[in-house]
Amino acid sequence: MYKLITAEEAAAMIRPHSRVAIGGFLAVGAPETIIDAIVACGTKDLHIIVIASDWEKRGIGKLVVNHQVKSAQVSHMGTNKEIQAQMNSGEMAIEIVPQGTLMERVRAFGAGLGGVLTPTGLGTVVADGKQLINVDGKDYILETAIPSDFAIIRAWKADKAGNLIYRKTARNSNPIMAMAGKTTIVEVDEIVEIGELDPEQIVTPGVFVNYILLSKEA
Amino acid sequence: MYKLITAEEAAAMIRPHSRVAIGGFLAVGAPETIIDAIVACGTKDLHIIVIASDWEKRGIGKLVVNHQVKSAQVSHMGTNKEIQAQMNSGEMAIEIVPQGTLMERVRAFGAGLGGVLTPTGLGTVVADGKQLINVDGKDYILETAIPSDFAIIRAWKADKAGNLIYRKTARNSNPIMAMAGKTTIVEVDEIVEIGELDPEQIVTPGVFVNYILLSKEA
Amino acid sequence: MAMDKRAQIGARIAQELKDGDYVNLGIGLPTEAANHIPEGVHVIFQSENGMMGVGPSPEPGTEDKDMINAGGGFITALQGASFFDSATSFAIIRGGHLDVTVLGALQVDQEGNLANWMIPGKLIPGMGGAMDLVTGAKKVIVAMEHCDKNGNPKILKKCTLPLTAKGRVSLIITDMAVLELTPQGLVLQEVSEGYTVEDVIKATEAELIIPSHLR
Amino acid sequence: MAMDKRAQIGARIAQELKDGDYVNLGIGLPTEAANHIPEGVHVIFQSENGMMGVGPSPEPGTEDKDMINAGGGFITALQGASFFDSATSFAIIRGGHLDVTVLGALQVDQEGNLANWMIPGKLIPGMGGAMDLVTGAKKVIVAMEHCDKNGNPKILKKCTLPLTAKGRVSLIITDMAVLELTPQGLVLQEVSEGYTVEDVIKATEAELIIPSHLR
Numbered sequence: 001m002y003k004l005i006t007a008e009e010a011a012a013m014i015r016p017h018s019r020v021a022i023g024g025f026l027a028v029g030a031p032e033t034i035i036d037a038i039v040a041c042g043t044k045d046l047h048i049i050v051i052a053s054d055w056e057k058r059g060i061g062k063l064v065v066n067h068q069v070k071s072a073q074v075s076h077m078g079t080n081k082e083i084q085a086q087m088n089s090g091e092m093a094i095e096i097v098p099q100g101t102l103m104e105r106v107r108a109f110g111a112g113l114g115g116v117l118t119p120t121g122l123g124t125v126v127a128d129g130k131q132l133i134n135v136d137g138k139d140y141i142l143e144t145a146i147p148s149d150f151a152i153i154r155a156w157k158a159d160k161a162g163n164l165i166y167r168k169t170a171r172n173s174n175p176i177m178a179m180a181g182k183t184t185i186v187e188v189d190e191i192v193e194i195g196e197l198d199p200e201q202i203v204t205p206g207v208f209v210n211y212i213l214l215s216k217e218a
Numbered sequence: 219m220y221k222l223i224t225a226e227e228a229a230a231m232i233r234p235h236s237r238v239a240i241g242g243f244l245a246v247g248a249p250e251t252i253i254d255a256i257v258a259c260g261t262k263d264l265h266i267i268v269i270a271s272d273w274e275k276r277g278i279g280k281l282v283v284n285h286q287v288k289s290a291q292v293s294h295m296g297t298n299k300e301i302q303a304q305m306n307s308g309e310m311a312i313e314i315v316p317q318g319t320l321m322e323r324v325r326a327f328g329a330g331l332g333g334v335l336t337p338t339g340l341g342t343v344v345a346d347g348k349q350l351i352n353v354d355g356k357d358y359i360l361e362t363a364i365p366s367d368f369a370i371i372r373a374w375k376a377d378k379a380g381n382l383i384y385r386k387t388a389r390n391s392n393p394i395m396a397m398a399g400k401t402t403i404v405e406v407d408e409i410v411e412i413g414e415l416d417p418e419q420i421v422t423p424g425v426f427v428n429y430i431l432l433s434k435e436a
Numbered sequence: 437m438a439m440d441k442r443a444q445i446g447a448r449i450a451q452e453l454k455d456g457d458y459v460n461l462g463i464g465l466p467t468e469a470a471n472h473i474p475e476g477v478h479v480i481f482q483s484e485n486g487m488m489g490v491g492p493s494p495e496p497g498t499e500d501k502d503m504i505n506a507g508g509g510f511i512t513a514l515q516g517a518s519f520f521d522s523a524t525s526f527a528i529i530r531g532g533h534l535d536v537t538v539l540g541a542l543q544v545d546q547e548g549n550l551a552n553w554m555i556p557g558k559l560i561p562g563m564g565g566a567m568d569l570v571t572g573a574k575k576v577i578v579a580m581e582h583c584d585k586n587g588n589p590k591i592l593k594k595c596t597l598p599l600t601a602k603g604r605v606s607l608i609i610t611d612m613a614v615l616e617l618t619p620q621g622l623v624l625q626e627v628s629e630g631y632t633v634e635d636v637i638k639a640t641e642a643e644l645i646i647p648s649h650l651r
Numbered sequence: 652m653a654m655d656k657r658a659q660i661g662a663r664i665a666q667e668l669k670d671g672d673y674v675n676l677g678i679g680l681p682t683e684a685a686n687h688i689p690e691g692v693h694v695i696f697q698s699e700n701g702m703m704g705v706g707p708s709p710e711p712g713t714e715d716k717d718m719i720n721a722g723g724g725f726i727t728a729l730q731g732a733s734f735f736d737s738a739t740s741f742a743i744i745r746g747g748h749l750d751v752t753v754l755g756a757l758q759v760d761q762e763g764n765l766a767n768w769m770i771p772g773k774l775i776p777g778m779g780g781a782m783d784l785v786t787g788a789k790k791v792i793v794a795m796e797h798c799d800k801n802g803n804p805k806i807l808k809k810c811t812l813p814l815t816a817k818g819r820v821s822l823i824i825t826d827m828a829v830l831e832l833t834p835q836g837l838v839l840q841e842v843s844e845g846y847t848v849e850d851v852i853k854a855t856e857a858e859l860i861i862p863s864h865l866r
Contacts (some may be wrong), residue, residue, distance in 0.1 A: 001456030001478070008668045025700040025737070026723040028716065051700075051737065052779070078776030087775070096775070099699065100741030100783035104331065107738050112530030112572050113322065114335030114351065114358035120745060123764075123817030126778075131351075132582040133332065135362045140332035144353045161480075161489070161516030165418065168734055169726075170717040172700045175736040179527060200383065201419050202518035203736070205488045207458045207480070207533050212675065219671030219693070243485040243522070244508040246501065269485075269522065270564070296561030297508065305560070314560070317484065318526030318568035325523050329702070330745030330787050336528060338571045341549075341602030379695075379704070379731030386519055387511075388502040390485045393521040397742060412731040420733035421521070423703045424558075425673045425748050 001161040002186075002209045010185045010213055011037035014046070014150055017070075021049040021106055021146075023153035023177040026079060027059030029170030031187040033216045035062055044051040045070040049106060049146055051099055051173050053080040067091070070077035073146055075099040097127060101143050103176050108145035110179025110208075115144040151181025154215070155204065158188045159197045162206025171203065178204045185211040220380040220404075220427045226329035228403045228431055229255035232264070232368055235288075239267040239324055239364075241371035244297060245277030247388030249372040249405040251434045253280055263288040267324060267364055269317055271298040284308070290418050291364055293317035316344060317388050319361050328397025328426075331420040333362035369399025372433070373422065376406045377415045385408025389421065396422045403429040407436035441611045444628065447472040448609050449538055449579055453479045457535040458528075459482060460569055463507035464580050466538035480516075482534065484565040486525045489517025505563060505581035509606065530572035539566060541580045541608075543595045546622040546642035548605040550578060551597035563600060570601035582610035582639050589641040591615065591622075608636075612636050621645050656796075656826045659843065662687040663694040663824050664753055664794055668694045671741075672750040675699060675784055678680060678722035681753035682795050696733075697749065699780040701740045703848035704732025721780060744780065745787035754781060756795045756823075758810040761857035763820040766812035778815060785816035797825035797854050804856040806830065806837075827851050836860050 010036065014020060024030030038046075039062050046069050053074055054061040063069050064083045071093040077083045086092040097105065104116045117140035121127050131142040153174040156167035162187060166174055178184050186209055229252065229367060242248030257280050258262075264287050266334060271292055272279040281287050282301045289311040295301045304310040315323065322334045335358035339345050349360040371392040374385035384392055396402050404427055446468030453459055453473060460482045461467045470492070473479055481490040483505040490505060491512035499510040528534055543551040550570055553563035571575050584590055591608060608615040613636045614626040623645045628638055633650050661683030668674055668688060675697045676682045685707070688694050696705040698720040705720060706727035714725040743749055758766040765785055768778035786789050798807055806823060823830040828851045829841035838860040842851055848865050 001480075025721075026719060028700075028719050043237075052777075074777060076777040076779035078779075096777045098782040099737070099780040100745050100787075102734075104329070104740050107527075107755045108334070110531050111322075111527035112337065112532055114337070114353040116326070116334050117332030117360075117362075119330065119332070120783045120816075122786070124782065124814045125782065126782065129852040133349075133360070135332040136365070138332065142335075142351070144335075147354070150511045159516060161518075162714065163516065163518050166734075168418070168715065168717040168728070169476075169698065169700050169702050169719055171734050171736055173737045178532075179531060190327065199489070199513055199519050201416075204518075205518040205520060205528070206516070207482075207488055207528055210401070216778050219695075229630070243506075244504060246485075246504050270562075292562060294562040296564075297577040302560065314562045316563050316567040317522070318530050318572075321521075321523040321526055325742075328746050329742035330549035330747055336530065338568045338601075340565065340571070342599045344567065362690070377731060379733075381731065381733050384519075386500065386502040387483065387485050387487050387504055389519050389521055391522045394523045397746065397748075417728055418731045420735075423733040423735060423739075423743070424731070425697075425703055425743055429820050 002206060002212050004069065005211045005213050007033045007037035007213050010034050010211060013183065014038060014043055015047040016043055016133040018150055019047045019049065019148045021148040021151045021177040021180050022060050023174035024059055025051050025172035027054040029172050030059040030082050031152045033187050033213065034152045034185060035060060038063060038068065039066050043172065044068050047071045049073045051102065052076040053083040054120065055079055058084050073097050073102065074101050090157055104145040105143050106180045107176050109147050113145060115142055117141065118143055148180050149182050151177045151184040153177050153184065153186050155186050155188045157190045157192055158186060158212050159192050160194045162209040162212065163197055163202040164204035164209065165197060165201060166203055171184050172173065175204050178208045183210045184208055186215055187215045189215050220424060220430050223429045223431050225251045225255035225431050228252050228429060229259040229369060231401065232256060232261055234261055234263040236368055237265045237267065237366045239366040239369040239398050240278050240393040241392035242391035243269050245272040247372050247390050247392050248272065248277035249370045251405050251431065252370045252403060253278060256281060256286065257284050260286065265289045267291045267366055269320065270294040271301040273297050274300050274424050291315050291320065293320050321391065323361050323364040324398045325394050327365050331363060333360055338359055343418050366398050367400050369395045369402040371390045371395050371402065371404050373406045375406050375408045375410055375415065376404060376430050377410050378412045380427040380430065381415055381420040382422035382427065383415060384421055393422050396426045401428045402426055405431055407433050440466050445579055445609055445611060448614060449577060450474065452577060453477065453536060453608065458533065459480060460534055460537045460573065462539035464540050466540060469538060474602045482528065483511065484525050484529060486520050486522050487517060489514045526565065526568050529568045532572055532574060534573045536575045536577060537569040538579050539569065541578045541590060543590050543592055543597050544605055544608055545577050545592045545595045548603040548617040549595045550600045550605050551595040552600050554598050556598065566600050570604045575606050576604050577607045577609060578605050579609045582612040589639055592641045593643065612639060623647060624650060657683050660794055660824055660826060663829060664792060665689065667792060667822065668692065668751060673697060673748065675744065675749055675752045675788065677754035679755050681755060684753060697743065698726065699740050699744060701735050701737050702732060704729045741780065741783050744783045747787055747789060749788045751790045751792060752784040753792045753794050754784065756793045756805060758805050758807055758812050759793050759820055759823055760807045760810045763818040764810045764821050764833040765815045766810040767815050769813050771813065781815050785819045790821050791819050792822045792824060793820050794824045797827040804854055807856045808858065827854060838862055839865060
């Protein structure tokens with residue numbers, strides 16, 4: 001069962017060199033309140049796992065601008081010049097991962113799998129140095145699970161059993177990241193009574209959730 | 219977009235040696251109307267992919283009793299003496315697959331993956347003859363995707379865009395099997411107008427659905 | 437097994453379950469634990485076909501055809517329940533998100549190996565979800581009668597039946613005793629009323645470590 | 652690119668989309684196709700962040716902060732839309748459930764290879780979902796200006812930039828021409844008004860097969 005905490009308490013759990021999977025897509029569905037608290041903490045040398053690097057002033061871009069990120073696994077950085085600059089200067093180590101592969105590698109960790117075989121990236125630099133495995137006559141790249149210490153995600157509503165629902169395209173990577181944290185911290189707009197969420201409608205069951213805090217954006 | 223068909227038309231598509239993934243768990247959520255039509259057709263030499271062998275008179279047990287199944291990938295047969303008898307006599311070839319591994323292998327096929335690495339079955343007969351792969355110091359079994367020609371599944375409601383929702387524990391393997399058929403045929407209790415299902419609530423988007431028919435059980 | 441023995445084992449399992457734990461109870465004897473959860477302890481039960489928040493059996497006549505547990509028995513849903521597909525259900529199990537799984541056994545051994553899914557040449561029901569549960573749950577408890585119906589030990593030096601998983605069992609609860617798997621070996625932690633340490637040793641093939649509080 | 656050229660390419664892409672198709676349009680030029688779907692043809696658009704049934708841009712002032720497409724632009728949902736997580740979205744894409752994907756290109760070659768995600772030493776935005784889309788969609792259409800802004804060919808014998816995927820492009824639609832990848836090679840299928848076959852050949856590095864109807 002989850003515990004209710006503050007954003008400051010959440011940020012304090014995350015330590016230098018923590019591996020942090022962060023939900024959101026181009027900052028939509030990003031846990032901005034938690035990110036702001038991590039920025040306020042100033043914790044450095046983070047490894048982040050994100051779909052996109054967002055913008056300088058929104059989403060995980062704020063962590064990059066504040067020089068708190070040492071390395072990242074990310075699929076798209078086109079909206080954030082600061083992350084490209086830090087990559088080019090060698091300040092940040094970046095592994096660029098195709099978006100679908102990233103989602104499967106994160107899901108694999110959350111689901112206790114060691115990895116998946118995907119055709120995505122065959123014949124490209126993404127395959128460099130990776131094992132190819134042939135199944136039924138087709139080649140696949142062995143892509144290993146991406147471990148994370150923390151998942152910080154954003155949901156719309158939680159009930160008091162920790163069950164989560166999301167809002168529209170703000171769902172994106174959040175349910176996948178939620179599965180993958182050894183510790184999963186969720187920022188929500190609202191916490192409702194048990195029974196207010198239809199059991200059929202729940203996207204992330206409370207079993208994946210360790211901590212919940214209220215968004216300052218809500 | 220899906221087409222509306224009859225159970226007889228669905229059954230006629232399935233040919234000898236077809237590989238058929240069938241939804242349901244102990245016959246709850248099983249597409250009984252389609253199964254009955256396949257029994258009426260008498261099509262033989264089927265390969266089926268199912269969580270459990272159900273009962274002699276319910277679910278896929280009916281196909282087994284009617285000697286239409288040549289081989290199966292299944293995780294549990296404890297409720298069906300006929301399938302055990304046909305396995306022991308050599309009439310049916312059975313691959314017993316741990317339930318979680320079965321779900322991942324079926325999902326992998328639906329998701330275009332060649333397979334997954336799982337720790338389940340390590341040190342047991344399930345690992346026999348399979349490749350072991352070490353990731354970050356842990357061993358995993360390479361389990362390959364299970365291909366299927368058809369998925370036949372049961373949902374509660376479809377809308378006219380082919381989006382599906384399920385009812386309670388009748389959901390079980392159905393959304394996973396739905397992803398995995400080259401052709402996916404869905405038996406539903408009810409088809410509702412577009413807009414009647416909340417876009418947030420949809421479990422299987424219509425993109426996975428090729429044919430829909432109305433259940434005779436509804 | 438006599439009802440009082442079942443209740444005794446169920447009550448002992450229940451002591452292992454902490455407030456807020458997510459728990460999967462195997463078919464048969466393990467489900468007895470649900471009847472013995474202490475007042476004030478809230479445990480959330482999973483059914484691996486795709487549900488969290490399983491409630492008690494329905495009153496006769498109120499069964500819902502779409503509400504069954506992994507054993508095929510009718511169930512109800514508690515407030516706060518959720519439904520999900522079987523792949524998600526096993527992601528919960530395999531991914532280490534489940535606090536406790538309790539299963540029956542044909543055999544268990546002093547290395548924490550478990551055999552509970554087939555007897556070659558006799559019965560091959562399949563492992564269902566058992567291999568994933570034993571591989572993935574944070575704590576694996578075996579609950580069973582101490583000996584088989586012929587009085588032969590089921591707690592062995594080494595399992596002879598095909599394994600369900602290797603080295604994953606952490607606790608064994610039987611009608612005679614509670615035994616814990618430790619890095620040093622299998623430790624006899626408790627002896628049930630009516631039995632002596634010597635009774636347990638005699639009914640067990642595995643080598644037992646007897647701690648000072650039982651000597 | 653001039654608006655009329657964009658519209659022309661968009662209209663030509665739209666001709667490739669059939670009633671009932673599930674389609675993913677890449678950022679930029681490909682989105683132009685959505686404005687040219689013929690009356691009576693119902694195409695369902697995916698946004699790979701996790702939505703099927705994308706509708707037109709919202710009226711100014713009615714934007715919903717939680718409704719964006721893969722390019723970050725505000726969108727609306729049509730009746731029959733569905734939301735799902737990004738892993739499901741890419742299961743749709745990689746699993747071959749998407750009928751058509753339309754993407755821009757930096758380079759494309761006569762073997763159906765596509766390069767559209769990085770220029771070494773210059774710009775490395777990342778491939779986002781492009782590699783999965785090109786690998787998984789049933790039909791991959793490249794939509795772009797025939798030449799780069801310096802007038803150099805983008806349709807090459809062999810791509811020189813890092814690839815997005817190998818041998819997966821089936822159709823190339825540009826302001827000058829429509830070209831089809833076939834087992835025999837790259838076939839020039841259509842030449843746009845105002846251009847000759849020779850113009851296209853001159854603007855293309857790849858070897859072109861010129862079918863009889865264009866000779």
